[in-house]
Amino acid sequence: MDREELAPHVEELARVLGDKVDKERILKELDTYLNHYRVTLEWAKRNIVKKMGGDPCDLPGGEGRKTVADLTGSEQSVDLLVKVLTVNPKTIEVGGAQKNIVYGYMADGTGRVQYTVWETESVQLQEGSTVLIRNAYTKEYKGSPQLNLGNRALVEVSEEELEVADMPVGGGSVEVKVSELADGMNYVVICGKVTKLEEREITASGEKKNIVTGTLTDGTGSVELTVWGDSQLHEGDEVRIVGAYVKSWRGIPKLNLGDRAEVQVLEKGSLGDVDSVSPKVRTMEDVEMVGGAMDALVRGTLVDVRDGSGLIKRCPDCRRVLQKGTCRVHGKVKGVDDLRIKAILDDGSSSLNVVFGKELTEELLGLSLDEAVKLTMEERNPDLVREMAEEKLFARTLEVRGMVRSDDYGPMMIAREARFHDMDVREEGAKLLTDMEGFH
Template structure:
């Protein structure tokens, strides 16, 4: 049955105008409410039987809410509140989003209407639908829902409000506030929803971490070296790490003090992998292998991907462009990571330029001699590797921004470690 048929059936049962019912149904379906649940909601609105033998949505603890819960009623504390414009079903929508919590757990929410929510409010939300978002349940509520102050106080084991350090941000966070220093920024032109669009991208830093950011509505305050407070930002995943997103609804204010920053996050490999990735991280370990695909390679001139036998996976047969790279497996005793070195860093460890590598390969009539030279130079030695670590189905990769031999005295480091353990 299509929406017209469902609307006609409901209008006949309820004795109300079909067009009104159709508008209500269409609105709920556009908000991703399943048709059967939308019909029950419309029946309740007009005072009819829900058809399921129930007088309304089930009251639920947040810990028990799943994408299969249907429509629910929850009583919760509003942890965070954010506002954002999205493109949905062919048009722009302003949504309100954040996190809710009760004594049993917390959950993300999207409100399709402005209910005036503020962090710290305790509310009862009736007739909220549940959908799956990025693998987790999310509450959705709009004009067919009710939001009222609760008759009870709730004490929840979660921080109320959006203020966070950069290291505490996670993909999916909404309504967050951070204070940070802009350490890198550039203006870029992208092909956006409305054609060519100017955005800012760069890197933010505080004492705890460094993270990439994108400003979709460029704020002049985000200048290199500026210390700023950003309110109502949301967090997405970019190359396996959290990325701060600044929107037209975000506020950016200059601080009257300088935010202190730190260098890269020093951690062991297993810690970085368990986090699902890390931006500007530093690990120390031994190079135990240089993988195939290192040394002299060819890239597609269109997309930059490595090609095999003149074939690009996307653009087919192409005339490849020569390049150098290294894929080195680094082991720090807790786990391994593949450090990927670009041409400039590879030339440093190789001890020559791309032209030198091409000349060596021509003389030997074998491109593999370049990779062999690199293996002889770095395998078995300890390196300090700095870069951006991501994790996917194929393992952990560290795009190196710095790769250099350690100058630490191993014996002194071992003694320091033992002192720390004994303390």
């Protein structure tokens, strides 16, 4: 937009802010937001008003209807024109009965909001469609408004072209943390330390292209990043990235730096000691909402040890798990022993499938692979290790760190670290008992 096109918007902003304000400054702000940061006009205007001490609600337009940024979390009945970004079906338990719900993100020009559809019979949403929602209500969750479509909600598909900001709303700041990155986010501002930089040659639509990949870490986790143009990144740099976007690749959100992305190098140490920070504990619902994570920490109660846990045999060629001594690809082979636990953890917000590999299984059960093989043979019970896992782990609280990816069956964590969260209490109790019994 050039100066002439911006002029009416500058006048409007000046009216809302009172005529004392410097129109040159408004013009400069507007120009920066639109032509430099490339945010939507609506978002830019609201933020300028906020930044310069005005009330964005004084901006004209949208009578009777609210924008995402206006949501307070206490609306009883609200109308919104939004674009549906994601649609995720889910079955939950309500009062002992199974109920189908749908959740995801919606956005308009002012921001992005999480939503839940409680009546999936009457309300059907399609990803990418623009809809006019009437009679929705909101609730606050962790300081952010959440949109709920209950039995009174009406949804109409709209032909209106909606330009969406697709960024979280909050205090005029659009900066997000690694743990908040979700598939489909479009204009991301994020700070972190860059490591594991690597130049790669790929072939994209028949053309060879050089890209740079690496890892960005902040206090909440790590994310893989890809630079599609000239990379301005250096190993160990602490940076502020403006205008990146997020796309999931193999079920994990990844940060992409396209032509629009800008990198500001920060002074060394300005982010603190990022390397030694372990990610904060996240709710499973959170992890599920954003579609996965390269590095997440969750805490939950083990509610099920699933089939396929315990002592298993793998194909020596491809490591696939054998079924009755047969590999799906290589046929009858002499299997190699391995240990794993496939479990379901629940933290009250949601549940998560977690896979523990050999080392973690050995650690959690206090049993080596060799011992497991020996015991299984002695007892002539192929399910022995699985039964041990059930006995030892059921109802225990575990803190697990690992990678989470999503597929058709939902999110699944490949654990990298695991520890009993309730260990101290339990072990002390057990020790006390042994001492009292006077044995061992």
